[in-house]
Amino acid sequence: MADARRSWATGSFLQDATHVAIETWHAYRTPIILTTFFVLFGLLIYLHLTEERGQLLVLPKIYEQDTKPQPEQQLDEKVVELPKATAASKTNGPRRIKGELNKPNKTIQIQEVSRSEEIQVLVFFSSITATTQKVASEYAQTLDKALSGIDTTSGASFLPIQVLDLAEVDLDEYFITPPKIKGRNGSFVDTFYLFLIPSYNIDTINDTFLEHMNETHHDFRIDTAALAPILGYSVFGLGDKEGWPTEDEGFCFQAKEIDKWMAKLTGRKRAYPLGVGDSKGDFKERLAEWSSGVVDVLSLVSQTGSLGEGVVGSGDPIESDDEEEAEDDDGEVLFDEGSVPNMSKLKQQGRIDDLEDLGRMIKKESGPAPVAVDFTSYGKRTAKKAPTQAPKEMVPKESPTYKSLTKQGYAIVGSHSGVKICRWTKSALRGRGSCYKFSFYGINSHQCMETTPSLSCSNKCVFCWRHGTNPVGTNWRWVVDPPELIFAGVKENHYKKIKVMRGVPGVRAERFAEAMRIRHCALSLVGEPIFYPHINEFLAMLHAERISSFLVCNAQHPDQLAALRHVTQLYVSIDASNRESLRRIDRPLHRDFWERFQRCLEVLRARRFRQRTVFRLTLVKGFNVEDEVAGYADLVEKALPCFVEIKGVTYCGTSTSAGAGLTMGNVPFYHEVQEFVTALEAELQRRGLGYGLAAEHAHSCCVLIASERFRVDGRWHTVIDYDKFFALLEERGPDGEFTPEEYMGPATPEWATWGNGGFDPRDTRVDRKGRAIEG
Structure with a gap:
């Protein structure tokens, strides 16, 4: 009987407890559900914020020589000495290179790198007969003298120019990611690339270099603008018009290709237009013009750390004149x-x-x-003369007219x-x-x-x-x-x-x-x-x-x-x-x-x-x-x-x-x-x-x-x-x-003259996509 009474009492207690729980649930179920939701949501946020970011990546980050991966936030602090010409970089895993392509409208901005106090200009050249090597060496000496005359008291100074043969350098060290070069004070310096490129119709290092840039740009493991961190670049081509009389027929064609690929790899950092010169004609004059422009750009870069505001190049293989604004010209009403x-x-x-x-x-x-x-006045005014007012500006800066005209260019x-x-x-x-x-x-x-x-x-x-x-x-x-x-x-x-x-x-x-x-x-x-x-x-x-x-x-x-x-x-x-x-x-x-x-x-x-x-x-x-x-x-x-x-x-x-x-x-x-x-x-x-x-x-x-x-x-x-x-x-x-x-x-x-069209024969007429128009 005692067992029966205990069993009955226990069952009664469970029924009462269940009844109380059900009553409580019906009375407070809404706040219970909301409280549980917010607790779980807060826990999820906490786990997300404390989790290592590197664990979420599918592809590994850049590896050092010891293959130890670095956190992304330390990517720009990677230490790499100036590589030797014959050194080769070997890694045990795929490389993921981050280039800093300048996109002002991006939602997530890449962390800015502090401006360097020194600039290293690298002059790359290719040569078969050693002619371009001599030109590059002489040009580097001339450029060194010109840069020494730039006032750098309020800007970055220049290190001695390095002249590098494309046939001897490890292309990966310079054209997959910019080298981290230490300056006089031990800190890293910014780099600026210059190229002196002759064009050949036989297989040379130029073909290897062009293929390397092509592969780099299309490698899914590497950002398309891998060289974006450099300050800028410019290319000068050497050619022989006796063999190739015009650019369309091949004059300096490899220099033009390098110029376009560099535009892509640097995120459109063409610092000065492509220069070309005939080695048996106007070469010295054209090189002097190009060099003068390069010096002006380097002077600007040393003071501001950038190429300045302006129109950037597209870098597209097929150039296009398409612009957002309708073009106009003098005389075209x-x-x-x-x-x-x-x-x-x-x-x-x-x-x-x-x-x-x-x-x-x-x-x-x-x-x-x-x-x-009609705003013209005729005869005497019968109305009361208005009080004299000071003349106003025709186009005040705060006026809609000013905004409209500046928007039009x-x-x-x-x-x-x-x-x-x-x-x-x-x-x-x-x-x-x-x-x-x-x-x-x-x-x-x-x-x-x-x-x-x-x-x-x-x-x-x-x-x-x-x-x-x-x-x-x-x-x-x-x-x-x-x-x-x-x-x-x-x-x-x-x-x-x-x-x-x-x-x-x-x-x-x-x-x-x-x-x-x-x-x-x-x-x-x-x-x-x-x-x-x-x-x-x-x-x-x-x-x-x-x-x-x-x-x-x-x-x-x-x-x-x-x-x-x-x-x-x-x-x-x-x-x-x-x-x-x-x-x-x-x-x-x-x-x-x-x-x-x-x-x-x-x-x-x-x-x-x-x-x-x-x-x-x-x-x-x-x-x-x-x-x-x-x-x-x-x-x-x-x-x-x-x-x-x-x-x-x-x-x-x-x-x-x-x-x-x-x-x-x-x-x-x-x-x-x-x-x-x-x-x-x-x-x-x-x-x-x-x-x-x-x-x-x-x-x-x-x-x-x-x-x-x-x-x-x-x-x-x-x-x-x-x-x-x-x-x-x-x-x-x-x-x-x-x-x-x-x-x-x-x-x-x-x-x-009348009947002959009037188009300058020195130039090439193109359509809206940059393709030459025949006839």
Whole structure:
């Protein structure tokens, strides 16, 4: 009975306990579950944070000679002495190399390495006959002397240059990961690679080296930019044009390949463009140019520890010109197409610049061009005169206009001037063709600076290539910057923009060196140059440094045009042949725009024996082409310019001219431009005005009609003798009298004359992917 009672009591107790537990669970199950979850989650985080990171890697890290793996955080502290030329690195496991590719948008940034106080320049060479070895040794001595003259008091100093034969060094020690070299004070130094590479058509160390770089780049165990930690590199190629006359046929082809592979392995750290020289020709001159550029870069590196801000090279085997921003160039007038954004979007983008933009937004739908807004004052004012206010800046730094122009690639100088590098400058630097001014007038595009001292204009042309972002006005109402400030500022910013091109693949070292000396200024960027009150002083500064001047105005400021002193060539934009057409296409702000236009033609006629004068016609189908040949002939007959440039409008493809009804259909084909030009030339001949078809540049869709004054012994002489121009200017002064014929240059090159296309035979025309275009 006792056992039975104990069994019953125990069962009763368990039932009571179970009942209590169930009641407790139902009452507190939610907080119990949440508490358990957070405890487990906290435990998981604790285990994750305390676990060794190296245990999570699938592949092992870099091994030392004793094969002991190091933690990743100590990777950059690995000690490796300067390797011997014949030493070989042996490991017992796969190597995982981490290169520091500079990607500013990465979520996880690689820990920065402290800047070294010393720099080791390594000069690599290859040679069969020992010729390049001698060149490399002599070059290293010369470079050592040049580097010793660099002020390193506030920057890194240079160790004696090491000259290394690619046939003797262990390529793994230098081209899988940079060597850790100890400097004078025992700390590690930064390295900079230079290459002197001859090209051979037989198997040499060059082929081995190229294959090594190929394998390194594609090895899954090695980062694609394994040499990213080095400061930079540059390559110079030696060749023989007797065997390989052109680069396309093999001249310095192996140096070009090494340059491209190094761009990939270093994460685009091309410090200076590839240099090439003919060993039996211009080798010493080209090497001196390349070396001078390298010294400049090394000076910058020693002070800043980097190559500076700028455009980096792609390193792609097939080079590409694709860019995010639509390109433009001097003389290629662009227009936009697309929908008109709404008011809030325009405000956010900073695109509301004047009343005309507001009128276009109100209409929204494509239709006739808006009526020009008149800001001109006539007669006496009846309203109460507003209090005098201090003049404002034309383009303040905090304004939407400033932000828009700088985003488009402009450098704003002072408060109303700008400078921008032209796409033809980039093209010429890479040997891919120069603009029409080289074909017609002998101007090197890579030595041309495109600028304006006034970003404001008195027209709102439907094809304006600046997307309506520049300010407008009919009289100067802003702060006036001194010409000295503008001149110094535009030169400084132009050179900065040229310098950032040194890392672009395909840039030619000799042209890059030439580009660092401005020889021409195109005052046609945007706005109205003669609007600037001190334009004559600005021109004098250009001419004092023997920089030629091409000035383009819009035929709306006759008084300023009449007061203009000598320029190398004076342009007037002629966008229409009659009043109504001019109003529709130029959308001038002046009420008396047609009268101003006519007066400018009279000024041009009076100057035709003092300056080279040019009509610039921009053809836009549907606006100023059809049935206007006779009207244009009337204008030519009135002004009798020295030259008439006829050019088709260039499609841009953005969104601000839709209100004018422009589409891709308004862009004339080149054969249509040719038909218009031949019709205009025939009309001028019929009137006995003495003009003929002189030259063309099909790539720009541009043709030049010239006065017979520039035809000598049956050949056209449209090229300018710039030295003669400056000599005349210095001899007779800015107001002196001399004729355009006095500084007429040599005959126009045969390849540039009418019927021959006008593409520079020294260059190679390519498509958007960098592939050569045949024919």
